[in-house]
Amino acid sequence: MEFRLLGPMEVLEGDTPVGLGGLKPRALLARLLVSPNRTVAIDRLVEDLWGEHVPDSAAKMVQIYVSQLRKALPGEVLVTRPPGYLVEVDVEAIDAGRFDRLRRTGHAALEAGEAVTAGATLREALGLWRGEALAEFAEPFAQVERHRLEELRLICLEDRVEADLLAGRHAELVAELAGEVARFPLRERLRRQSMLALYRSGRHADALAVYQEFHAGLRDDLGLEPSLELRELQGRILNQDPSLELAPTAIAGDVAPSRSLAAGLEALSRGAWDEAKAAFGDNEQAEALEGWAQAARFLGEGDASLDARARAFRAYRARGDPRSAARVAAWLAYDTVVFRGDDAVAQGWFGHAHRLLGDEDDSVEQGWLAFLEGEVALVAHSDAGRAAEHAARALDIGRRAGVMDLEMLALSLTGLARVAAGEVGEGMRDLDQATAAAVAGELSGLHFAGAVCCHMIYACERVHDVERAAQWCETVQGFSERWEVPQLFGFCRSHYASVLIRRGRWTDAEAELEAASRAFERGAPALVFESILRLAELRRRQGRPDEAAELCERIAWHPAAQLCLAELALDRGDALGARDLVARHLRALPAGERLGRAPGLELAIRVQLAVEDLGAAQAGVEELQELATAAGTAQLRASLRFSRGLLARARGETATAKAELEDAIDLWSRMRAPYELARGHVALAELALEANRPEEAARERGRARVALDGLSS
Numbered sequence: 001m002e003f004r005l006l007g008p009m010e011v012l013e014g015d016t017p018v019g020l021g022g023l024k025p026r027a028l029l030a031r032l033l034v035s036p037n038r039t040v041a042i043d044r045l046v047e048d049l050w051g052e053h054v055p056d057s058a059a060k061m062v063q064i065y066v067s068q069l070r071k072a073l074p075g076e077v078l079v080t081r082p083p084g085y086l087v088e089v090d091v092e093a094i095d096a097g098r099f100d101r102l103r104r105t106g107h108a109a110l111e112a113g114e115a116v117t118a119g120a121t122l123r124e125a126l127g128l129w130r131g132e133a134l135a136e137f138a139e140p141f142a143q144v145e146r147h148r149l150e151e152l153r154l155i156c157l158e159d160r161v162e163a164d165l166l167a168g169r170h171a172e173l174v175a176e177l178a179g180e181v182a183r184f185p186l187r188e189r190l191r192r193q194s195m196l197a198l199y200r201s202g203r204h205a206d207a208l209a210v211y212q213e214f215h216a217g218l219r220d221d222l223g224l225e226p227s228l229e230l231r232e233l234q235g236r237i238l239n240q241d242p243s244l245e246l247a248p249t250a251i252a253g254d255v256a257p258s259r260s261l262a263a264g265l266e267a268l269s270r271g272a273w274d275e276a277k278a279a280f281g282d283n284e285q286a287e288a289l290e291g292w293a294q295a296a297r298f299l300g301e302g303d304a305s306l307d308a309r310a311r312a313f314r315a316y317r318a319r320g321d322p323r324s325a326a327r328v329a330a331w332l333a334y335d336t337v338v339f340r341g342d343d344a345v346a347q348g349w350f351g352h353a354h355r356l357l358g359d360e361d362d363s364v365e366q367g368w369l370a371f372l373e374g375e376v377a378l379v380a381h382s383d384a385g386r387a388a389e390h391a392a393r394a395l396d397i398g399r400r401a402g403v404m405d406l407e408m409l410a411l412s413l414t415g416l417a418r419v420a421a422g423e424v425g426e427g428m429r430d431l432d433q434a435t436a437a438a439v440a441g442e443l444s445g446l447h448f449a450g451a452v453c454c455h456m457i458y459a460c461e462r463v464h465d466v467e468r469a470a471q472w473c474e475t476v477q478g479f480s481e482r483w484e485v486p487q488l489f490g491f492c493r494s495h496y497a498s499v500l501i502r503r504g505r506w507t508d509a510e511a512e513l514e515a516a517s518r519a520f521e522r523g524a525p526a527l528v529f530e531s532i533l534r535l536a537e538l539r540r541r542q543g544r545p546d547e548a549a550e551l552c553e554r555i556a557w558h559p560a561a562q563l564c565l566a567e568l569a570l571d572r573g574d575a576l577g578a579r580d581l582v583a584r585h586l587r588a589l590p591a592g593e594r595l596g597r598a599p600g601l602e603l604a605i606r607v608q609l610a611v612e613d614l615g616a617a618q619a620g621v622e623e624l625q626e627l628a629t630a631a632g633t634a635q636l637r638a639s640l641r642f643s644r645g646l647l648a649r650a651r652g653e654t655a656t657a658k659a660e661l662e663d664a665i666d667l668w669s670r671m672r673a674p675y676e677l678a679r680g681h682v683a684l685a686e687l688a689l690e691a692n693r694p695e696e697a698a699r700e701r702g703r704a705r706v707a708l709d710g711l712s713s
Contacts, residue, residue, distance in 0.1 A: 001074065003033055003094045006149070007130030009137075011073075020072055023136070024049065025065040030134060031141050032078070032087040033094055041084040048141035095128045096149065100402070102128075103156045104444075110159055111287060112262040115166035122160035129153060152402040158189045165193060170200040181210065185217065188230055189363075195230075199237055199244055207237050227358040229322040236320065243320060264291045269444070273299045286315035290328060298447065300519070302339030306332065313352075323365045326356035330369040337380050346376060367397030367406050374413050382590045384420035391417055405448045408434045412455035419459040422594035424631045428463075431456045457495045462595045463631040469499050493519065494530040501538050504674035504711040509538055529555045536564050541675055545571065559588040563600055566607070575610035582607055598627050598636055605643045609650050617647050638667035642680060649683075654691050658684065678707040 001018075004010040009030055011018040020026045031048050032040060040048075046058040055061070066085060070078050079088050091097035102125035109118035133149040134142040157180070164173055177194040184190060191214050198207035211226070211234045218224045225231070236244055264279035268291055276295040280288045289312035296305035309332050316325035333349035336342050353369050374390030377383045391413040398406030415430030435456045438449035460469035493516035500509035516531040532555050539548035545568050552561040552568075566581035586600045601624045608617040621643050628636040645660030665680035685700035 001077070001089075001093060003089065004130070005030060005033060005094065005096045006099060006128050006133050008135050018072055021065075021068050024061070025068045027137050027139050027142065028062065028065045029069055029078075029087070030137060031139070032085060033089075034096070034141070034145050036087055036089055036091055036094060036097065039081045039084050039086045043083070045084060049139050051140040096133070099125050099128045099156075100152070103152065103159075103402075106156070106163070107159050108265065110163050110166075112265055113166070113285075113287070114262065115163045119160055119163035119167060119169075122156055122163060125156050126153070126160065148400060148402060151400050154184065154187065155401060158187075158193065161190075161193045165196060165200075170197040173197040174201055174203075185214070188214075188227055191226075192230055192233055195233060195237065196244065204237060204240070208234065211237075225358075227322075228356060232320065232322065261285060261288050261291070264288060264295075268294060271298075284311075284315065286312045286319060286321070286324065289315060294447075297335065302335070306335055306339060309335070322356040323363060326353040327365045327368055329353040329356065330365075330372045334372040334375060337376050343376070343380050346380075350376075362397060364397060364401050364403055364406065367394045367401065367403070367410070370394040370397070371406060371410050371413065374410075374417070378413070378417060378420065382420075382596070384417045384590070388414060388417035388421065404437070405443050408437045408443060408452055409448060412438075412452040416455045416459050416462075419462050420595065422627070422630050424463055424595070427459060431459050461495060461498060463633050463636070465631075465633045465635070469495065494534055497531070497534050497538075501534065501541065502675075503672050506538060506542060506711055510535075513538070529558055533558065533560050533564070536561070540564060540567055540571075559585050562588070563603060566603055570603070570607060570610065575607055578603075579607045579611060595627055595631060598624065598631075598639065601627070602639045602643055606646065609646055612650075614647070614650060617643075617650070621647055634667050634671050635673075638664045638671070638673075638676065641667065642676075642683070645683065649687055649690070654687065657687055661687065674707045674710040678704040681707060 002010075002012040004012070009026055011020060011029075020029060027049055028045065031045060042059055042062055045062050046054055049062075050058055066078060066080075077087055077089060079086050092101070102121055106118045106121035106125060109121060132146065133153075134146050161173060161177065164170075173193070174197050177190060177197055180190050181187075181194050191210055195207040195210050198204075198210065211230065214230070215226055218226060226234075260279055260281060260283050264276045264283075265287075267273075267276035267279055273295040277292055277299075280292040280295070283289075283292075289308050293305045293308035293312060296308060309328055313325050313328040313332065316322075316328060329349045329352040333346040333353070336346040336349060350369070350373060353365075357363065357366050357369065370390045371394035374387040374394065377390060378387035391410050394406060394410035395414055398404075398408075398410050411430050412434035415427040415434065418424075418427030418430065420427075434452045437443065438452040443449045443452070457469055493512045497509040497512040497516065500506070500512060513531045513535045517528060517535075520528040520531060532551050536548045536551035539545075539551065548564065549568055552564045555561045556565075562581050562585040566578045566585065569575075569578035569581060582600055582604045586597060586604065589596050589600070601620050605617045605620040605624070608614070608620060621640070624636075624640050624643055628640040641660045641664035645657045645664060648654075648657035648660060661680055661684050665677060665684070668676040668680060681700045681704035685697040685704065688694070688697035688700060
């Protein structure tokens with residue numbers, strides 16, 4: 001069975017059209033087909049089919065339409081799966097799915113310099129179009145999907161034209177490009193291609209006229225200037241720059257570099273980093289240098305990767321390809337933070353990228369730039385608000401361009417930024433969607449899938465969702481072990497160690513942290529603090545305060561290190577010193593990092609109780625309650641109950657204190673958190689002693705010892 005969406009909708013059984021009934025059932029099937037093999041909730045279907053004008057019987061009508069469609073389709077195609085329905089079908093059976101595969105394959109061939117192969121593949125993709133996509137539907141989903149597919153068609157067309165230019169078919173393109181420029185007067189890439197085709201056809205004046213027309217239109221209608229790339233092309237045409245002529249090797253095919261480049265890119269796609277480096281070898285093509293840098297990056301060769309990427313940047317600039325140069329500059333900025341922790345140099349590279357693209361540019365490269373700026377904003381500056389702004393722009397560009405890697409990475413960054421800002425429900429929904437796509441293999445490489453999963457793990461840690469963090473840590477750890485990615489490996493081992501520490505598996509946690517430290521030292525030494533922080537917390541819990549303090553002092557600049565030092569101060573009876581440290585920790589957190597305050601708040605409450613400031617402790621409990629309500633996780637609920645129990649005890653409210661502490665113990669027991677469980681029983685023992693109930697105190701101390709017996713030393 002074949003499904004056609006790239007034009008009037010058709011369903012074919014062999015060569016025979018299948019009748020689907022009225023317009024609304026057809027629209028329902030079309031909506032499910034644009035998300036093949038994914039469950040679409042009934043509420044979402046109702047919204048997508050009726051928009052703001054939803055009839056009261058909409059949900060029932062969806063069920064009726066499903067019944068009608070099942071009579072026309074094979075029984076295994078339209079499946080009920082709570083909370084909605086899905087179409088189970090080979091994506092290749094949908095013309096839009098085949099188009100997307102061919103478009104991606106053709107683009108990869110173009111990137112590898114295989115112009116003839118790229119052109120043929122992209123022509124095949126464009127040949128699937130029979131008219132405007134989803135032309136018969138006016139429903140809200142169709143309008144959005146139609147715009148998305150049309151943007152992908154235009155990108156595919158531009159790639160095909162690029163391949164034809166590389167293959168020396170400029171004379172054949174002149175008339176076609178004149179028509180496309182007239183139809184889409186604001187698309188700069190088509191203008192650039194038209195100028196280049198005219199110039200190579202000996203029509204230099206006409207090439208300049210195309211620029212002048214575009215310049216005048218932008219200036220008069222929008223008050224804008226053409227991009228730097230187009231302005232530079234005009235200057236090179238005026239100067240009759242020899243580099244604009246097609247090199248003979250480009251027409252005949254520079255076989256050896258092309259083959260080595262293709263082999264290197266193929267090895268990269270499999271995660272065969274050493275094989276990729278060997279294939280790229282000494283190839284000084286910009287694409288080969290960029291690929292070599294990527295392979296070195298995942299082998300943990302930070303300095304070598306940065307050096308190769310900088311050479312790729314210069315090669316793209318020398319070739320007159322500012323878009324690719326801007327993309328490389330953006331990755332240089334990000335990796336400079338990752339490998340060297342040098343934010344100033346990173347901002348310089350971001351500045352290069354912005355200058356090359358121009359503010360008015362809305363290309364995929366601009367989307368990657370926005371995403372990477374968002375990453376740095378969150379990772380280096382803990383600025384959730386700025387990260388969310390960058391991620392929103394990247395997400396918009398990724399969706400309109402149909403670049404799944406960019407879309408899902410931006411969506412996961414959006415979710416992480418939302419979680420950091422306290423919008424937990426919305427943020428986790430974004431992360432669920434992105435992570436599902438990553439785990440399902442919908443992204444083009446493990447490095448992208450792993451990054452999405454790391455966003456999920458970070459979010460789980462921020463909301464103190466230990467169970468969920470454990471599941472995703474194991475998933476990403478499997479990715480990293482399979483693909484031998486030291487940075488992801490280090491991140492995931494250190495995060496997984498946090499889970500093991502919580503669960504009392506201290507020996508296993510220590511092994512994970514040792515492996516994480518080795519991975520960071522080899523691949524990203526600027527991030528070694530990730531493992532140091534967790535090792536310090538482990539040493540504190542193990543009753544080795546001197547070692548914990550020494551580790552914290554090594555990274556005293558980090559807010560979490562101040563929190564660990566505050567715990568150590570309180571443990572040795574220095575409540576005033578602990579109060580100063582925890583206050584410094586809370587001040588260091590960005591204003592938008594609401595959930596990041598939770599660990600510091602619980603400690604602050606205990607410190608305030610130690611100095612008998614019950615008013616400040618009450619204020620801390622109230623803020624912690626807001627965070628626990630927002631996050632809804634068992635860990636924060638337990639922390640809140642424990643803090644309220646300690647406050648009630650300080651006020652002499654014995655019954656209330658006991659009830660709160662017992663609730664905390666119950667939550668910690670279900671979470672399998674033996675250290676916290678022991679703390680709860682010790683607090684109950686102290687409460688019983690104060691109430692002159694020594695036998696009850698002895699029982700609670702015994703329960704604390706049982707909990708501690710579950711810890712591995």
